[in-house]
Amino acid sequence: MRVYQVPVHTRLWLATALITCSLPQLLLGPVWQSLLLGVVVAIRWLVDHQRMRLPGRIIRGGLLVAAVGMTWFSFGRIYGPEAGVALLVSLFSLKYLEMVRQRDAYVVIVLGYFVCATALLFERGPGMFLFVLLSMLLLTAALVGINHSETKARASSHIKTGSVLFLQAVPVTVVLFVLVPRVAPLWNMQLDSGKARTGMTDSISPGDISELSESSELAFRVAFEGALPPAAERYWRGLTLSHFDGRTWQQAIPRGGAVDSYLYNGRGAPPDWYQQLQAQGKPQSGYSYQLIMEPTQRRWLFAMAVPMLEEGEASLARDMRLVARAPVTQRTRYSITSFPDLRPAIVLDVLERELMLSLPGDSFGRRARTLADQWRRDSRTDNEIVSRALRHFREQPFHYTLKPPPLTTDPIDEFLFRTQRGFCEHYASSFTFLMRAAGVPARVVVGYQGGEQNTLGSHLLVRQYDAHAWTEVWLQGQGWVRVDPTGAVAPDRIALGLRASLRGDEEAQDTLEGLDSFASGGLLGRLQQWTDYVDFRWQTWVLGYDNASQLQLLRHWLGEASPLRIAASLVAAISVLLTLYMLILLRQAGTRRQTVLEREFWRVHQRVEQQVGHPLAQGLSPQALARVIDLKWPKAGPLAHQWAVYYQQLLYNPGFGAGKAQIRHLRRLRNRLYKLLD
Amino acid sequence: MRLPAPLHDLYERWLSRRLPRSGRVVLNQKRIFIFPTGYGFFYLLVASLLFIGGINYENNLILALSFLLASLFLVAILHTYRNLSGLGIRNGDSESGFSGASGALEVILFPERRDHLCLWLYWQGQAAQQVSVTGGEESSLWLNIRLNQRGRILAPRLKVESRFPLGLLRTWSYVSLDHYCLAWPTPQEWPQCPADGGDDHSQQVPTGRAGNDEFQGLREYSPGDSLRRIDWKGYAAGKGLNTKLFEEPAGGRLWLRWDRLEGMGDEQRLSILCHWVLTLDQQQLPYGLVLPGMTLAPDMGDVHRWRALDALACYPEFD
Amino acid sequence: MQALTKALAQVGQVVLGKEEQLKLALTCLMANGHLLIEDLPGMGKTTLAHALARVFQLDYRRVQFTSDMLPADILGVSVFDPKSQDFSLREGPVFTQLLLADEINRATPKTQGALLEAMEERQVTLDGVSRKLPEPFFVVATQNPVDQAGTFVLPESQLDRFLMRISLGYPAPEVERNLLAGGDLRSLVRNLKAVISSEGLIKLTRMVDKVRATDELIDYVQRLLDATRSDDRFVAGLSPRAGLGLLKAARAWALIGGRDYVVPEDVQAVWSAVAEHRLAARQGGSVAAMTQSLLQSVPVVRR
Secondary structure, eight states, rough: OOOOOOOOOHHHHHHHHHHHHHHHHHHHHHHHHHHHHHHHHHHHHHTTTSSSSOOHHHHHHHHHHHHHHHHHHHHSSSSSSHHHHHHHHHHOOOOHHOSSSSHHHHEEEEEEEEOOOOOHOOOOOOHHHHHHHHHEEEEEEOOOOOOOOOOOOOOHHHHHHHHHHHHHHHHHHHHHHHHHHHOOOOOHHHHOOOOOOOOOOOOOOOOOOOOOOTTTOOOEEEEEOOOOOOOOOOOOEEEEEEEEEEOOEEOOOOOOHHHHHHEEOOSSSSOHHHHHHHHTTSOOOOOEEEEEEOOOOOSSSOOSSEEEEESSSSSETTTTTEEESOOOOOEEEEEEOGGGGGGOOOOOOOHHHHHHHHHOOOTSSSSHOOOOHHHHHHHHHHHHHHHHHHHHHTTOOOOOOOOOOOSSOHHHHIIIIIIIIHHHHHHHHHHHHHHHHHOOOOEEEEEEEEOEEEESSSSEEEEGGGEEEEEEETTTOOOOOOEEEHHHHOOHHHHHHEEEEEEOOOOHHHHHHHHHHHOOOHHHHHHHHHHHHHHHHHHIITTOOOOHHHHHHHHHSSSSOOOHHHHHHHHHHHHHHHHHHHHTTTTTTTOOOOOOOHHHHHHHHHHHHHHHHOOOOOOOOHHHHHHHHHHHOGGGGHHHHHHHHHHHHHHHHTTTTTHHHHHHHHHHHHHHHHHHHO | OOOHHHHHHHHHHHHHHHSOOBSSEEOOOTTTEEOOHHHHHHHHHHHHHHHHHHHHTTOHHHHHHHHHHHHHHHHHHHHHHHHHHHHHEEEEEEEEETTSSSEEEEEEEESSSOEEEEEEEEEETOOOOEEEEEEOOOOEEEEEEEOOOOOEEEEEEEEEETTTTTSSEEEEEEEEEEEEEEEEOOOOOOOSOOESSSSOOOOOOOSSOOOOOOEEEEEETTTTTTTTGGGGHHHHHHHHOOEEEEEEOOOEEEEGGGGGGGTSSHHHHHHHHHHHHHHHHHOOOOOOEEEETTTEEEOOOOHHHHHHHHHHTTTTTTO | HHHHHHHHHHHHHSTTOOOOOEEEEEEEHTTTEEEEEEOOOOSSHHHHHHHHHHHHTOOOEEEEETTTTTTTHHHHHEEEEETTEEEEEEOOOOOOSSEEEETTGGGGGGHHHHHHHHHHEEEEEEEEEEEEEEESOOEEEOOOSSSSSSOOOOOOHHHTTTTEEEEOOOOOOOHHHHHHHHHHHHHHHTTTOOOSHHHHHHHHHHHHHHHOOOOOHHHHHHHEEEEEEEHTBBBSSSHHHHHHHHHHHHHHHHHTOOSBOHHHHHHHHHHHHGGGGGOOOOSSSOOOHHHHHHHSSSSOOOO
């Protein structure tokens, strides 16, 4: 059997497409894949140049077995996302080697499409998508080449044809993307990228958050519809920690409480606390926003109090938090409205009150308890206790730092009375302890505070260094009230963010430098703002374009998103595009637009036609037109001939030079001529 | 794919009504058919698989990729169609042959307004030939044709096909050119020359050059004189270039006659006449041909032979 | 330019009353093209050709075509020369500057083919040796318009090799009276004075190529060609070769008009002579009328 020869003019495109499509996997995957591709391209080159025979079936089979074996060796299996993609890329290379019929070349192209698709499984940024589009363009050029059986065809013509096809296909693609209804998954195929991200843990003990503070990685983004809350109100609650063992704060639910009554997902009978919340009715003022979570591998979401979910899959917890159904493994978007005024509606029952007042054993925080007792005695209301405590933090020589000295045996007393240096976690922890000791129900809240506004869009960027811890106290009639002791010590931390609060602190210089270089102004800063903006829009418009946002958009455009209307608009939009292409493609070759001079002739032609009263021949030359005028209006004859000769010079004598002045002169002649035509 | 006979006949009749014979055809949407190829269907399957993948992984980018494949397919419909639309096809030359052998017809392709790449032309049962029409130039193609019987063999329905640029779709058209090839009769050996004239009306086979031209004399050569009549011997002897003058005796030429083969079938008569045309031509004897409705004056040479053979092929309808 | 006018006047003396055709014939010569004259016998075809040769001092031969003529009769033949013991070429009548091929349609297709090929290639190949034809080289062929017995009509593909076809027609009555009174035309021709040398003619033909045509004009020519191709009344449209010929003839016409650039009128003037003989009507009717109507309907300036 004769081995199929890829046309000479197409070999380069096919090889380039092969390498480009495989590149993302080659960069991530094991080295032997690059080696395999190199060997395959080299062999094919030698075969195409008749330097060697195509390796026989046994060798090709051997290579296949080796590729499967190496995949097993590298990944420990040959299925699953990573191993599967690696195997697919190897098959792609091997099929390229195995092109013995034209059909095989087609199969190579199709495998290329799949390889492009798998590249998008793990990385969904705009950059990767552009790269995949480039790969697709190369595949299309190669496909054009395979179908161009003429031997004398030029290689560059393929990419030209391919580009034309591609450019025309892109608008159609956009129409399909926007209008084709999103169907629910036929079966669930969640992929996790397997990489755990840094982020909040579900417990804190002093010392942890300083690590977070130094990371400028993105935590989540928030896009507001309408006004932004003031900077001091941007507290993104993640977890509430209510159990303290003297060193570590942890999540807890009241003794005897059932977990399922703690969370409500909108289905089934609502628990008591939710009913009470509902009974309040929706307050008028709230903040509406879209929360775009980065993958955390955790279930909790970050929102301002009191969050109500508009769109997305999550439940409301009793402590005013949102909890996702499953761990967040990929960027996910939630629509949320927060109603700060709903706080008083949250009730505190006996069991919960007990939990919120619980303290560790007596060996921890003796002096603190004494201080708290003192406040209790001196104050008439809980409110007063809170004020006294805040005043205490303000007046005593407390110092905000990210590098506090270690606290060894009794973190509360050691911090409050000896070191007096620490960051939010220390303050939140000791403040909550003091409140509980004074008989005020209190808990620690961890989450993020603040956020940086992107100057190009209305969204906030919350980064890992915005992580924060604060306290919530229960006050009769006010419900859970947020108290941030860190604000008492370092007001800048709250109002201006971490960077401002650290300025002038010599110990924190290193940290500060790292943070500065990220958010610095100038070109780099602006570039980063742009990158972030593009990434954000990509996230909201492209990746986040799901069933719900599609319906919303279609309702906005079509009034009603009925299947009939969607189908009709889909057909109409595509027909318009294709008709437009047809007109462009089938137009007469070489048609240029009419020039000023050419228009000038037809003006006179038309005028004479009107005056004469019957149609004139299309084929009249300027001179013949002048003769027509001469016959009908002998007076105008000389001027008509003058006009015709001048026109003829302008249009047909290249030595005459048809500048603006000449055209003006021609117009003057025409106007004078018009006056004589009556 | 073969349709059942009655359906096939219906289809054939529909086609010939829709595409009547003509000497010059420009392909337009009335004549062009388009349908996905096997690969085109495979491609659509791949696009659907990617669509399902995109839905299941809830990956909008993979969905976009499947939409891009679908869009390329849609755009390819236009481009594939365009590659055939506006292509002109007209009659070219023809090459006759003996019946039972093969002849050839020339088909000329001309562009109306754009290039046409990688076209395949063939008629039923023939291998396809590839041709491109570029740069506003005409291209011509010779297609072989089986000459199964004597006479005018009309061009079969020509199929013009193209898959350019992506091979996802096949566009084709049928062209019935008003073009024919002459099939000469198969020579049949026959001992008696069906001829009048020659020496004393004898029906003997004349052999060699008959001495039937009487030499009259010489005159100076002038341009336009036949070279056969030049006195080469004299020229070689240095007497200059002279033309020989002859007087042709009446009845000195042979007339091959249809009438002289009475009692046979038409085809057999033609075959015998054909045999004799070839024989006399080989012997370089001037001969004429008399068929019912056509008379060819005696002459000799290639052109004369062709005309005689063509006349035999055309019988009984001459132009 | 004056020389050209003088040349026209000279030839005009013998071909009376046919200024238009004369100008076309001259244009054809200057455009380096071959001319086909279609007329009944005795209309002055031969006189015209002879007069042109005379005025331009061209080497002139005339061949009367007959049915028993062979290609070699025109091109020539290799003959054995006993003195030099070698073959030498005996040149046929084609080796001349102006060849009048009289009644070309009387020759067999093969002989016609040989001449037309020589016209196209401007050289003759005999026994594998190519010989250039003299420069300039013009063929003025004449053909009888009606299908007369024993004629071989030139096929369309061959007609394409003639740049122009003109017909002289009957002379105007007063001109004919003059003619009748004037006596012997042949002696008149003999008395014509040479106006331009053959070298001068070569120079003129070179100048034709320098006559400029703007894109707008080329567009017009292209529109005309396109119109013949899309017109159902014709069997086939004009070939690209015809298009080139049309532009070249228009350039020559412009030069005779004293311009170094082409205007649409030049194209229109040569249109019929260049286009008519290359077009065939699909269903009868006058090709001349159809080609003229095209000229009326194709916009000179782009719409």
